[in-house]
Amino acid sequence: MSDTNRPDTKIAGAGTVTGGMYGEVVIAGAGTVSGDVDCLAFKVGGVADVQGALTAQAITVGGSASFMGDVKGTDVVFSGNADVHGALSAETLRISGVARIDGAVSAPRIEIRGTTKIGGDCEAETFDAQGVFSIGGLLNAGTVSIRLYGGCDAHDIGGETIDVRLASAWAFLPFLGDRNLTADSIEGDTIYLESTRAKVVRGANVTIGAGCTIDLVEYTGTLTGNAGVVASRKVSAGA
Numbered sequence: 001m002s003d004t005n006r007p008d009t010k011i012a013g014a015g016t017v018t019g020g021m022y023g024e025v026v027i028a029g030a031g032t033v034s035g036d037v038d039c040l041a042f043k044v045g046g047v048a049d050v051q052g053a054l055t056a057q058a059i060t061v062g063g064s065a066s067f068m069g070d071v072k073g074t075d076v077v078f079s080g081n082a083d084v085h086g087a088l089s090a091e092t093l094r095i096s097g098v099a100r101i102d103g104a105v106s107a108p109r110i111e112i113r114g115t116t117k118i119g120g121d122c123e124a125e126t127f128d129a130q131g132v133f134s135i136g137g138l139l140n141a142g143t144v145s146i147r148l149y150g151g152c153d154a155h156d157i158g159g160e161t162i163d164v165r166l167a168s169a170w171a172f173l174p175f176l177g178d179r180n181l182t183a184d185s186i187e188g189d190t191i192y193l194e195s196t197r198a199k200v201v202r203g204a205n206v207t208i209g210a211g212c213t214i215d216l217v218e219y220t221g222t223l224t225g226n227a228g229v230v231a232s233r234k235v236s237a238g239a
Helices: none
Strands: 009-011 014-027 030-044 047-050 054-061 064-067 071-078 081-084 088-095 098-101 109-112 115-118 122-129 132-148 152-166 181-193 196-208 213-224 229-234
Touching: 054 064, 071 081, 109 132, 122 152, 132 181
Parallel strands: 009 014, 014 030, 030 047, 030 054, 047 064, 054 071, 064 081, 071 088, 081 098, 088 109, 098 115, 109 122, 115 132, 122 132, 132 152, 152 181, 181 196, 196 213, 213 229
Antiparallel strands: none
């Protein structure tokens, strides 16, 4: 079916949309989608229950949505409340509300400005977090930039450039809990850490800032700062 032949559908009150191919799907009231959907745009301003997989170019959730299957999109924006019970893949993922994703997440660019929980691995070219997140698996990105507004954690973190800093004192007030990043291991080329708790940090050039608790730092180039570091050692590149 060509894009021009795709029908649009909208739920303004309460209703059900069957699975299929659509142009624009808009749920402004309370809607159920009974099956897999392939559409150009999927917009939720009300409450949506998607009982299948969703594939769309643009996905916007400003209300509340639950997705029982995988979600695939070009531009995905969660500014409301979103539950994904499968995996999520996109070109750009932006979260300023609350998102819970049971599976893995993959997107070249990921921006977190709200609260996010990911059950599996998270892979990106650029991971830019200025909110609160929890990642059950590996966070792997070329550039990892984290500003701590609250407690954040990942099982492991890997990247080329990893930069973790406290947010401005006034900025974290909407979030609860401590302001620390917790991970088993952090590995990268250039690493700067503040308020980080980790068992092992490995990198070429590593800087340890204030508020860190690190069991072991291994580095091949330089180590700057060692407050909160239990043990450190310089190793040969490739060791």
